[in-house]
Amino acid sequence: MESGGSGGGGPPGDRRPPKDVRALLHMCMEVQNEDKKEQENVAQPMPEERRQWLENAITDLTFSPVERMKACLQILTSPDSDDKKIIAAIEETAEWCETIDFASDFYKIGGYPVIKVLLKHKTPEVRWRTLDLIAILVQNHPFCQVKALEENWLTLMLDILDKDEDPNVKIKALYAISCLSRDNVEAQKIFERHDGFSVLMRAMQTDIEKLRIKAAFMLSALCAKRPDFKDVMCDTGMIDQLVGVLSEEHNSFHEHNLSALLAIVTDHQRAIEECQRPELELEKKLQERIKFLKDKDEFREESHYAKELLRIISTDDDELQR
The missing domain is CATH 1.25.10.10 (Leucine-rich Repeat Variant)
Known part of the structure; x- marks a missing residue:
């Protein structure tokens, strides 16, 4: 979106009216610089087009x-x-x-x-x-x-x-x-x-990566502001959806997906128990993901989310001590 008052390098008539004095001064400086280049530093009267533009710009400020x-x-x-x-x-x-x-x-x-x-x-x-x-x-x-x-x-x-x-x-x-x-x-x-959570879930099921990332981010933000929503997410099958994403070919969305899943299970026993359901095989998937991301600095955040999530949901005493 253009900033108010600055019309770039086009002719004065193409510029949008300035919104404030700062914008007007900026536009005047642009015009002055253009005039200098055109006149090659030779003192001449201001061209009529420039003078008219400046008068109009000042008038526009009163709008x-x-x-x-x-x-x-x-x-x-x-x-x-x-x-x-x-x-x-x-x-x-x-x-x-x-x-x-x-x-x-x-x-x-x-x-x-x-x-x-x-x-x-x-x-x-x-x-x-x-x-x-x-x-x-x-x-x-x-x-x-x-x-x-x-x-x-x-x-x-x-x-x-x-x-x-x-x-x-x-x-x-x-x-x-x-x-x-x-x-x-x-x-x-x-x-x-x-049913906004179901709408969010369907947004994360699209092939629009930017939309999926923004949906996961909003999910995490809602968990932080409204912990009571975590029960709703359990009811709507959100955990199954997020865990299922981990079976897809690895991509940039997975970091945000794990962040959202971690936000749901943090300080929420029901969500933890949902993640521990044997059929989800979440512990195994997280262990595999952590191994896959080892020594890959570009995926440091994702690795952190995976390790923290595994720590929270793990039923293995040895794992809890790592």
């Missing part, structure tokens, strides 16, 4: 961010807007909403109902950029989190994560779900009530 977001909403709701205009409007809105006060204003000017429409857009990029906007709106923002839950965004995003066919949309859906629920107890309750 209200709320008015800019309203203009974006008009684009997002207009039947005449093509995908390019819609994506640009979402991007600009996201830039404004990175400031907490403006994120609140986006709700107050009626932006939230538009989000629901965009989540069903036919173009995948529109959908994933909308999910990215949701993540920006709700991250560390209690007011926006409450309003998002009132709008039923969490259940909509769980459905998108589970059913959308585009990998980027799935990844951004999981990211937005995490931003909304990781520190919000009410969101966590809704996540559990709408």
Whole structure:
């Protein structure tokens, strides 16, 4: 995503209006440097195009961010807007909403109902950029989190994560779900009530490696914040799923998979007993994995998780003494 106000090396007219004085000064310096190169250090009057651009940039600074977001909403709701205009409007809105006060204003000017429409857009990029906007709106923002839950965004995003066919949309859906629920107890309750753990499990069963890793990371984070969720994970067969991954050909996801499994069994007797079920052969798999990873520094973290997990679940007295 572009940073506000810096338009890169294009002509002045292509630059996005600056959001603050710092951005304006940065843009002025860019223009000045370009002028120096063009004029080869020969003192000349500022070209009319440059002068007009600078005047417009200063005028743009007086624009209200709320008015800019309203203009974006008009684009997002207009039947005449093509995908390019819609994506640009979402991007600009996201830039404004990175400031907490403006994120609140986006709700107050009626932006939230538009989000629901965009989540069903036919173009995948529109959908994933909308999910990215949701993540920006709700991250560390209690007011926006409450309003998002009132709008039923969490259940909509769980459905998108589970059913959308585009990998980027799935990844951004999981990211937005995490931003909304990781520190919000009410969101966590809704996540559990709408079978969010089964959705996470299915995300880890896809062939989208980035999605699998993010799902395992969220699983670990939920275990740390809500130890009571560990019983739910036992009930939903999450342990069987995670242990089953160890039978796959070794890949980068295995480190995160073992981390999630370790998070579940830590200080949870029922999960430990689940891992000790003979049919899972988890002890044997961990011993084989530890041997496979020996002296491979690039897998140090994974080896640590395997050893710690084996220590916790081992029924072998000799193993416990190692």
